[in-house]
Amino acid sequence: MKQFHKDIKNDRFYYGLAIIASFFIFFSFFGIFGIYSSLMLIGIFLYVIYFINHLYEKNIDRKLALINLRQSIRLYSGETGQLEFHLRQNGWLPMFGARLVMTFDSNIQMGNQSKYESMNISTVEKRLNLFGRESRKISIPFTATKRGIARVRSLRIEIPSLFGYGKITLTLKELVKAEILVYPEIKKVHLNHRSKHQKMGEYQTNFSIFEDPITSYGTRDYAPGDPLNRIHWKSTAKKQVFQTKVVERVNQRSWLILLNVRTKDSPAFTDRIENLISTVAYLSRYATMKGIPYELLINVPKRGNVSFYHVSNGYGRDHYAHSLEVLARVNTQGLTASFNSCLAYGKSIGRSHPYVFHLGEVEQSFLASYQEMENTGTSVYVMHERFQTTWFESLKSHQEVAK
Amino acid sequence: METHQFVKDVKDEIGKVIIGNEDTVEWILNALINEGHVLLESVPGTGKTTLAKSIARTIDGDFNRIQFTPDVLPSDVTGIHFFNPKEQQFELRVGPVVTNVLLADEINRATPRTQSSLLEVMEEKQVTIDRETVKIEQPFIVLATQNPIESQQGTFDLPEAQLDRFFMKLEMSYPEVEEERRIMQAHRTETERPTPSPIFTKENMKELSEKVRQVHISEAVENYILDIVRTTREHPYIEVGASPRGTIALMKSVQAEAAMRNRSYVTPSDVKKMAPLVLSHRMVLTLEGATKHNQKEIMGEVLQQVNVPVEHSVER
Incomplete structure (x- = not known):
């Protein structure tokens, strides 16, 4: 199957060429001008030009292949990268003076000549020459300018016809399998939460008041106060001294991060969205550096069992x-989901997280749910912003400020 | 027995069961000759466990398998002393590690403590149970499998010290279209899957290892290996580069690679081929590096940065 859709546009002179050639040959038979053979030759020559051009237009894309491999490029805003394709002409027909035209999402800037076509789409052009039986690597440098996903929306090759009487446009039928992920900026926030209380959990740790009684990893000498059900009888029999099982100490120190992308009383994205996303990125980074597990809920709809973005x-x-x-995939041109469903899900899993962080608008109904979470021993923190500074307040402080 | 002939025989035997993935088989044999261990990683259903079992069967030795789950304890792996009421004394019951081929299936499902119980046996070829040390007979190879797309719940990443003890980490790819067609046909027509027969003994193994150690490494190639290792320690996206154990592993793997190609000397292309398999998993990427590239991609960059020695200084 051909990879390209072909569109041929020839100018009037090209069709006129065939007509003139036909006239010349026709009149050469009657000897109207008395120069039979010359007319015949010119007519045949013009026909040959026409015919070669026709063959070129017909076959130029027959063995042309764009190696469209899946590529995913990840980078931060301001960084540069390179998009690479391989164009291979398996046939003998060359391309001279062709142009590769690509449209792509505007959160990247391709080359120096790229220009905006519409609000979110830009175009870039590149000169292209390709001989027959040749493969060429096409590299297009780009700079990431804004968080999001950038894809090549269309790719076409415009080839001038062999004798310059028209243009062949080859448009790639399939999607270009290149994806550029521009990560969000990481914005530092003040984290003044106190990790003083812990919950029983599954994470093994050296210091915790909780123990997992089924994960015994050794024995030690019995000490007064050790419960009877902790005595390791086999080991005791072997050593002839009472032995107590040593079990893993565990706790739960994970975070639940909830991001409300909506504005108050409206399904639209909040205009602070980039700031909120940058803050979530910082929380994720901080948690990763400290070895803290975290779960993330964002009220942007998606298909599946959990109907919103969920890490x-x-x-x-x-x-x-x-x-x-x-976070890079949150598309502010798309839809938002109700935060209540997000919160309901968060509440159902919130028991296992000792810390919950809320980012975005806070409505009165959310506070009731968060209060219920706090009643189960979870600490809830709400994000605040003022004068370019972002920090988190405990639910209690937040409610006092709100009053 | 010549090394390349041995590889061919084993590949033929395993080819009865595993269609495709011939490179993976070769690399596992490379590790086996070097008394190294292999971590196999790929998406589910690509034949990791079947391959590991087939390799085990081609060796005329013992084979044990541990299916790792979060509740497997270190003593389930190494062994225990149990009280024999008949004899009225404690007896040693060795764990599944005392074998020739150990298949550690889904190793990342075990807790880090259980994973660490393999450290001694992998490095020192011995296991200590309640102060009693049991030597493990050669050949000994751990073939561990893990699934990269596993959700993090119920899995534990292998610690760096554990990863460093794996001679190489192999990623099994999807089969080619024609290979997959042959797999379909084989499963359609055969009622009972063939099993490979043992084709080499412990003595063969020792002989092969000795031959491989005689493969010549020129100074230029030696420098090339050192340059690669040093670059992994200086790359901005690498937090912890390859260890000296990694350097030794790379050297041994290229010797075996050359012997498998029926050569008595190592070329830079051997190093280029083996470095991603032997060194990638030993590198710990920085937080920023890990968000943008994987270890293989960084290794590719490292190989591009290091100058390749010219050919005349390679051959003896």
């Missing part, structure tokens, strides 16, 4: 990279 609980570098990717 399940996890930790480490891969988890951080995944979180940044999800």
Whole structure:
């Protein structure tokens, strides 16, 4: 199957060429001008030109292939990258003076000559020459300018016809499988939460008041006060001294981060969205550096069991990279979901998180849900912003300020 | 037995069961000759476990498998002393690690403490149970599998010290279209899957290892290896570069690679081929690096940065 859709536009002279050639050959038979053979030759020559051009237009794309491999480029705003394609002409027909025209999302700037076509789409052009049986790497440098996903929306190759009488436009039928992820900026916030209380959980730690009784990893000598059900009888029999099982100490230190992207009383994205996303990015980075697991809920709709953006609980570098990717994918031109469904889900899982962070607009109904979470031993913190400074207040302080 | 002939025989035998992934088989044999261990990583359903079992069967030795789950304890891996009421004394019951081929299936499902119970056996080829040390007979290889797309719940990343003990980390790819067609056909027609037969013994193994150690490494190639390792320690996106254990592993792997190609000397292309397999998993990326690239991509950058020695200084 051909990769390109072909559109041929020839100017009037090209069609006139065929007509003139036909006239010349026709009149040469009657000897009207008395120069039979010359007319015949010119007519045949013009026909040959016409025919070669026709063959060129017909076959130029027959063995032309764009190697459209999946590529995902990740970078931060302000960084530069390079988009690469391979164009291969498997046939013998060359392309001279062709132009590669690409439209792409405007959150990247391609080359120096790219220009805006509409609000979110830009265009870039590149000169292209390709001989027959040749493969060429096309590299287009770009600079990431704004958080988001940038994709090549269309790619076409404009080839002048062989004798310059028209233009062949080859438009790629399939999607270009290149994706550029521009991560959000990371905006530092003041985190004054106190990690003083902990919950029983699943994370093994050296110091905790909680123990997991089923994960025994050794024994030690019995000490007065050790419960009877902790005595390791086999070990005791072997050593002839009472032995107590040593079990793992565990706690729960994970965070639940809830991001409300909506404005108050409206389904539209808040105009502070970039700032909020940058703050979430900072929280993710901070948690990753401290080895704290975290879960992220954003009220942007998606299909699936959980109907909004959700990064399940996890930790480490891969988890951080995944979180940044999800944040990069929040499209402010798209739809938002109700934060209540997000909060209801958060409440159902909130018990397992000792800390909850809320970012975005806070409505009165949310506070009641957060209060219920606090009643189960969870600490809720709400984001505040003033004079370019961002910080978190505990739910109690937030409510006092709101009053 | 010549190394390249041995590789061919094993590949033929394993080819009865595993269609495609011939490079992976070769690399596992490379690790086996070097008494190293292999971490196999790929998406589910690409034949990691089947491959590990097939390799085990081609060795005329013992084979044990541990299916790791979060409740597997270190003593389930290493062994315990149990009280024998008949004899009225404690007896040692060694764990599944005392074998020739150990398949550690889904190793990242075990807790870090259990994963760490393999450290001694992987490095020192011995296991200590209640102060009693049990030596493990050669050949000994741990073939561990893990799934990269596993959700983090119920899985634990392997600690760096553990990863460093793996001679190489291999990623099994999807089969090619024609290979997948052959897999379909094989599963359609065969009622019972063939099993590879043992084709080499412990003695063969020792002989091969000795031959591989005789493969010549020129000074130029030696410098090339050192340059690569040093660059991994200086790259801005790498927090912890390859360890000296990694350097040794790379050297041994290229010797085996050359022997498998029936050469008595190592070329820079051997180093270029083996470095991503042997060094990538030993590098810890910075937070920023990890968000933008994976270890293989960074390794590719490292290889591009380091000058390749010219050919005349390679051969003996």
